[in-house]
Amino acid sequence: MKLNIRFNKIFLLLKQYFTENLNGQIIYWSIMALLFTAFDQRGFVLIVLYLSGFIFTIQLNSKLNKQTTGMQYFLLPASQADKMVVSFILNTIYYFVMTILAYVIGNMLIIIIYHSILKIDVPINWDLFQFTIPTLNNGIMQLTVRNEFWNILGTFASIQSISMLGSLYFKRNALGKTILGIFTIGLLFLILQFLLMDIFIGEIEFFEKIKWLTIIYSEINNSSSVGILIMKLCAFLIIPYLWLVSYFKLTEKQI
Amino acid sequence: MNKIIDISNLEYHYNSQTKLLFDLNLQLESGSIHGLLGKNGEGKSTLLKLISGLLFPINGKMNILDYEPRKRNSKMLQDIFFLSEELPESNLSIRRFENVYAPFYSKYSSSKFYNNLNELGIERKVKHINEMSYGQRKKLMIAFGLATNARLILMDEPTNGLDIPSKRQFRHLVASAIDKKSCIIISTHQVLDLDDLINSIVIMDNHEIVLNETTENIAKKLIFKLADNSEIEENLIYSEDSLRGMCQVLENNTNQVGRVDIELLFNAVLAQKNRIKNLFSE
Numbered sequence: 072m073k074l075n076i077r078f079n080k081i082f083l084l085l086k087q088y089f090t091e092n093l094n095g096q097i098i099y100w101s102i103m104a105l106l107f108t109a110f111d112q113r114g115f116v117l118i119v120l121y122l123s124g125f126i127f128t129i130q131l132n133s134k135l136n137k138q139t140t141g142m143q144y145f146l147l148p149a150s151q152a153d154k155m156v157v158s159f160i161l162n163t164i165y166y167f168v169m170t171i172l173a174y175v176i177g178n179m180l181i182i183i184i185y186h187s188i189l190k191i192d193v194p195i196n197w198d199l200f201q202f203t204i205p206t207l208n209n210g211i212m213q214l215t216v217r218n219e220f221w222n223i224l225g226t227f228a229s230i231q232s233i234s235m236l237g238s239l240y241f242k243r244n245a246l247g248k249t250i251l252g253i254f255t256i257g258l259l260f261l262i263l264q265f266l267l268m269d270i271f272i273g274e275i276e277f278f279e280k281i282k283w284l285t286i287i288y289s290e291i292n293n294s295s296s297v298g299i300l301i302m303k304l305c306a307f308l309i310i311p312y313l314w315l316v317s318y319f320k321l322t323e324k325q326i
Numbered sequence: 327m328n329k330i331i332d333i334s335n336l337e338y339h340y341n342s343q344t345k346l347l348f349d350l351n352l353q354l355e356s357g358s359i360h361g362l363l364g365k366n367g368e369g370k371s372t373l374l375k376l377i378s379g380l381l382f383p384i385n386g387k388m389n390i391l392d393y394e395p396r397k398r399n400s401k402m403l404q405d406i407f408f409l410s411e412e413l414p415e416s417n418l419s420i421r422r423f424e425n426v427y428a429p430f431y432s433k434y435s436s437s438k439f440y441n442n443l444n445e446l447g448i449e450r451k452v453k454h455i456n457e458m459s460y461g462q463r464k465k466l467m468i469a470f471g472l473a474t475n476a477r478l479i480l481m482d483e484p485t486n487g488l489d490i491p492s493k494r495q496f497r498h499l500v501a502s503a504i505d506k507k508s509c510i511i512i513s514t515h516q517v518l519d520l521d522d523l524i525n526s527i528v529i530m531d532n533h534e535i536v537l538n539e540t541t542e543n544i545a546k547k548l549i550f551k552l553a554d555n556s557e558i559e560e561n562l563i564y565s566e567d568s569l570r571g572m573c574q575v576l577e578n579n580t581n582q583v584g585r586v587d588i589e590l591l592f593n594a595v596l597a598q599k600n601r602i603k604n605l606f607s608e
Contacts (some may be wrong), residue, residue: 075400083429088424090418143414145380148430149401324399326380 076156080149087147100173107177113198117223120170124227125234127289129246132238136245137241141326155318163231167224199223204293225307227309232313247261257294328356330478330509331377338376340370346372347533350386354526356477357506358540361377361520362513363592364530369410370513374480377511378403378408393479396407404431407476411483416455420466422446423455433475442469445495461487468496472503479503479510485519496525517588527588529595537595539606541586546581547605548594549576550587563601564594577605 089096103123107116136141144154185193186210200220206213237249268280276282291299331354336348343370346369354360364370365448368540375381376388379395379402388395393402397400420443428434446465452458455466455544464487471479485493504510511528527544529537548563553572557566561577575594595602 077400078398080430089428090422094417139410139412139414142380142408142410143397146378146403146406147410148400150400151398152350154398272493323382325382326375 074152075150077150078153080153081156082149084149084153085160088157088161091151094115100169102178103170103173104180106173106179108180111174111178111181116170116199120167120223120227121230123168124170125230125249126246127240128158128231128234129249131162132235133152133245135239135324135326136242136320138326143194145326151304152318152320155314155321158235158317159314162235163228166231167227171199186226225303225310228310229307229313232310235317236313238242239317239324328507330354330356330391331511332337332387333377334387336376336388337384338372338381339384345533347376347454350534352528352535352538354509354511354528356509357504358526359500359504359512360528361413361457361524362511362518362528363515363588364513365518365596366528369400370530371430371482372481374408377478377583378406378480379403380408384522390597391449404433405477406480407431407467407471407474408480409464409467409471409482409484411486413460413467417566419457420450420452420455421467421532421558424470424541428473431474431476435473435475438475439469439473442472442499442566443484445469447495459487461489461492463494463548464488465496467500475508477508479508481510481512481514483514483516484512485514485516493519507550516565517592520588524562524588527586527591529592531596531599536599537606538605542583543606544591545578545583546587547578548591549582549584550574550590551584563605564576564590566597 073103097246103119109117135144147154164212182193185191200218200223202217202219204213204217233253233282234249237252238245243246264284265280268275291302327597331352333350333352335347336350336352339345349372352373354445362370362373370380376383376394377390379390379398382396391402391405393399395402422437424436428436428439441448443466446469448462448465448469452462455463458466464484468481468484468561470480483497485496488496497519498508500512512524514520524541526540527537528535551557551574552568552570553574559574561578562574563577563581564575566573575587575590578584
């Protein structure tokens with residue numbers, strides 16, 4: 072397999088996207104910044120990042136399933152690898168950076184509004200990538216702050232790679248079908264875990280199983296052992312795998 | 327002359343029950359404007375999509391500009407411009423449009439683009455392409471397509487939506503755009519629009535190519551004439567009534583070369599497929 076990637080074509084494809092969609096992008100990111108001004112809680116921002124990123128990718132690729140826009144896309148003189156790289160840049164790097172930027176601008180707006188209008192000084196809230204874990208040490212509650220940047224970026228990139236494949240795989244209603252696909256795979260995975268628990272722990276109640284799973288996943292998440300880190304790294308290998316499958320799907324797509 | 331399109335035993339269908347193209351063979355050379363004619367649903371647009379790599383053949387071999395079109399090679403795409411019947415939307419101005427799309431084509435000529443626009447009567451200072459009418463957008467795409475200097479230009483119903491003066495300008499532009507290295511294929515139902523423009527005719531019937539000849543060769547083998555109603559000649563192949571009299575297609579047994587009536591030829595080929603096929607295979 073020979074991937075023909077040229078930077079000038081990537082630049083031209085990006086230029087084409089931003090020139091064609093400039094107004095829409097300015098409006099979209101302004102709304103996002105205002106949204107984060109009103110709601111700057113970490114959990115909310117992360118949900119917006121994951122969900123809107125997912126929809127953005129589906130929307131971005133919806134043009135491939137329409138006759139005129141699809142023809143225009145496939146006939147643009149650039150290799151399919153160039154087009155795939157541009158998709159990755161747009162829906163993973165660009166979208167992630169822009170959401171962070173909208174979050175920063177939203178936070179700055181909060182500070183400006185409080186300082187200049189309400190005359191109250193509020194501390195800057197930059198906790199998007201920080202996760203606080205309360206731990207009990209000799210009867211004293213301690214707060215450990217952990218940097219979650221790579222975890223968030225990895226989760227976001229995983230979601231984007233799934234939505235990329237989904238939007239290329241399904242011709243109609245890609246959003247609904249991809250979500251349904253994720254839920255189906257998730258459900259099957261959950262049933263498999265329940266079956267494994269039945270084998271290794273014995274038959275226990277449903278809510279007990281959920282409790283066990285929560286504890287196991289929390290342990291995995293909080294652990295910093297080499298084995299767990301390798302396991303996490305392996306889990307993130309799904310990202311390049313899904314992008315590779317998406318690339319092949321793109322090369323097979325017909326209009 | 328180079329072979330720009332070499333298709334052999336091409337098979338394509340949208341579903342396995344109905345075959346759209348079956349055992350299709352087509353070779354087209356550079357330096358010509360080819361008219362691709364056929365009834366609705368014969369697969370003309372599908373054939374153009376297969377040539378440009380938008381669709382993939384089920385069976386058969388396709389060699390377009392020495393590339394396999396399904397690979398959508400970047401260099402091949404630089405040398406193909408496909409003007410489809412449905413036009414893409416764009417909210418850019420003409421200048422911005424050129425600025426964005428022209429750099430993709432290495433042989434693009436900006437002066438040619440603006441000359442083409444002038445000839446087709448399109449104002450440069452349009453704010454948004456979306457605000458233009460369908461006909462104007464078509465003219466813009468024709469002007470741009472010809473300015474790319476692509477070796478293979480595919481046009482699907484290019485004269486749809488063009489007014490009468492524009493059709494004449496279109497013919498003039500296309501005729502001046504062709505050179506020894508390039509090839510233009512025009513697929514259309516409006517055969518009169520191709521009059522005096524094409525120098526090769528490809529007719530599809532029953533999902534196969536039934537005629538692929540130069541107009542020069544057609545004129546050598548066939549005579550098109552308007553005859554008195556009572557007049558029936560020995561070498562008559564096909565005739566049809568018209569208000570002016572009886573339009574006839576006859577075997578050309580003389581050395582004289584006349585004018586090709588594309589519409590009459592098309593009807594004759596559909597009615598007397600085998601006879602005409604045999605005549606040209608001799």
